[in-house]
Amino acid sequence: MRVIAGAAKGRKLQTIEGLSTRPTTDRIKETLFNIIAFDLPQSNFLDLFSGSGAIGIEALSRGATQAVFVEHNPRCQRVIKENLMHTKLDKQSRVIGLEVPMALDQLAKEKGKFDIIFLDPPYEAGLTEPTLLKIVQGGLLNKDGYIIVERSAQIPLASIPGLRVLREKEYRTTVMTFLCLEEENI
Structure with missing residues (x-):
């Protein structure tokens, strides 16, 4: 796995061996970042269920001002921090070592606001909808921002109250769903 473009282009990233993480493939990652390329400069990026941190690191490499990584697994946290140091993007980042619901509560208390929120929870765990609800309830998404959910096509x-689907991009077994705030929630 590597950084595809930007300031850290070509840098290899560590992954977590033996865990049930599913790194986003380079092909899907490249397509995703081509879609959001114009929104990245100067953005605040939130990477939930971060794994190795590859998505948030790619966002920083391509111009995001700041990225917050949320990952509760200590081994994954170490890998994220090592990847950030290796890519020299550590000064623009923060790693929160909590379960996602608790991290979202903490960010809401801090009045955190994000332009792009990416989440890739374990597909079968049923965490997507509760996480999206917490994002809306916590007011974590900027009014012109959007959320990207990576999920199984299966x-x-x-439907999440307060959010509407902007677009979906389908790959063979994976779907990227882009959501934004409904007008009355802006």
Whole structure:
């Protein structure tokens, strides 16, 4: 796995061996970042269920001002920090070592606001909808921002009060769903 473009282009990233993480493939990552390329400069990026941190690191490499990584697994946290040091993007980042619901509560208390929020929870764990609800309830998404959910094509995404689907990009077994705030929530 590597950084595809930007300031850290070509740098290899460590991954977590033996855990049930599913790193986003370079092909999917490249397509995703081509879609959001114009929104990245000067953005605040939130990477939930971060794993190795590859998505947030790519966002920083391509111009995001700041990235917050949320990952509760201590081994993954170490890998994220090592990847950030290796890419020299550590000064623009923060790693929160909590379960996602608790981290979202903490960010809401801090009045955190993000332009782009990426989440890639374990597909079968049923965490997507509760996480999206917490993001809306915590007011964590900027009014012009959006959320990207990576999910299995086999698992539909339930409608979330306060959010609407902007677009979906389907790959063979994976779907990227882009959501924004409904007008009345802005």
